Amino acid sequence: MRLAPLRSLTGPQYFLLAGSFLIPLGSFAVLPFMSVLLHERLGMGLGTVGVVLAVASFVQFSGGVVGAAIAERIGLQRTMLLALVIRTAGFVCFLPGLGSPAVAVTALFLVSAGAALYLPANKAYLVHQVEEEQRPLLLSASSSALNAGIALGPIAAAPFVLSASAGLFTAVSLLFAAVTVGHALLPVEKPDGRPADVVEAPRPREKPFAGLPVLPFAITVLSVYVFMFFQHYLAVYAVPRTSTVFYALVLALYALLLVVAQPLLSDWIARLPYPRALRLGFTALATGMTTLALGHPAAILAGALLICLGEIVLFLKNDLEALNLSGRSPAVVFGHQRLAAGIGAFASGIAGGGGYDLAERSGHTGLFWAAVAVQCALLPPLLIHALRRFRPGRTTTALHRAR
Incomplete structure (x- = not known):
């Protein structure tokens, strides 16, 4: 960078x-x-x-x-x-x-x-x-x-x-x-980002979801969905196997990697074709979840850092791709992305509680992370295939533009 x-x-x-x-x-x-x-x-x-x-x-x-x-x-x-x-x-x-x-x-x-x-x-x-x-x-x-x-x-x-x-x-x-x-005290800007002293003819008001780039929206839903299993359930999984001090150390190293690595990798992530970024990001998430399933302290730390790398690639690339594909203002694009994140987080919360409880009652909580890893591996290609089937022109065009 x-x-x-x-x-x-x-x-x-x-x-x-x-x-x-x-x-x-x-x-x-x-x-x-x-x-x-x-x-x-x-x-x-x-x-x-x-x-x-x-x-x-x-x-x-x-x-x-x-x-x-x-x-x-x-x-x-x-x-x-x-x-x-x-x-x-x-x-x-x-x-x-x-x-x-x-x-x-x-x-x-x-x-x-x-x-x-x-x-x-x-x-x-x-x-x-x-x-x-x-x-x-x-x-x-x-x-x-x-x-x-x-x-x-x-x-x-x-x-x-x-x-x-x-x-x-x-x-x-x-x-x-x-x-x-x-x-x-910040300069006042128009909604499209032009300086306030620039006057232009009013444009017809567009519908809230007009111009929505479906592929990055859907991938953001999926990215946040699988990531929030880690966010919600790492503490209840890691603390009994290690300690609160070790868990705090994992969180601190995770935050440090996120803060330092994302700006350093931002140019590289921006140049990555979207399909390759998806493969790298979801592979990192799947590998990290699989590593967590081992349950050892070193595996918990390594798994968390791998998941951090997946977050760095996917979350930034999804936003950049949405900006590139949408003709709407950046505020609208980021509003759509926030909605996608909300849907993913809500779905993860609904599925995660029952899933973790089932794995815990079975006596093999590592199976919970293995199941999430399987989702990281299988859901992205299934989602892209479904979008190609129901929106063949736009999805294929978006992927080709990203190559």
Whole structure:
């Protein structure tokens, strides 16, 4: 990867990259502990907590389509600002929510809705009016900053979640208020990324899913579906076989590899033909899941790092391919991609709980990871074959353009 282009970034781009670290840092100082707060501090039943968190996650992902539509109507900068105002209000509401389950759930949904509105506009603003060859670096740098914030947020907040919850929520609210003020100072852009002083004739409003690039959308659903088995069930699998310290080490190394490797590999990933990227990505996922099934500490670490490589290739390449194939604005494209991720995560949650429980009751939990590995190997070619059958022209054209 050539790091020289980083020196040519604009002030707003640098600010957004910094925000890509600070926003998840604040969010993940709180969100990973919501099940503990809702259950242990506020007394909600675990079943209710599970439903609340599942619905909130789905809102956060699927709401990206709404966020993209709003961005097309009022502009990227204004959408980001509106989203951060909503999200800041959500974190402020957690303060009275510490004594009221209803207020706490309302606060959680405000935070989730704000995230849904923000992310498509944020990515679109970051890449607007840049050359196509700059997109991989900007998107991968943003992803690395986001993952660094996700990794550090829980570590920074862990000592204060239960002992000083009010102080933690106050600090996060102030952080988001400061980031919101910074976004208010960004240049106002039109929904298509043109400067605000450029006037053009209004275009007919398109339907939300017009121009949807079906292949990268479907592959994103599948990528997130198989990946979320790892995200959801690694802890319950790894901790009894190792320790909480070893599990924390695995997560730290995973985050480090993700933060460092994705920008370094971004140019290479961008040049990869799409079919080859799919083969590499899903092979890494399948190999990683198979390695996890061995159950030894070294196998758990190796499997996690292989899965990280699969995530790096697939998630970035799917976004780039969607941008290349769609004629819609970047905000709409990223909204579609967020919806695809939400569908995949929701399907994984439905299938994963029963699947892991069945494997655990059989006394061979390694079979769970073996079954996921089989899906990583078989589902991608089956999905592509199905798309060719039902949408032969578009799917074949998309694959040939990617070669």
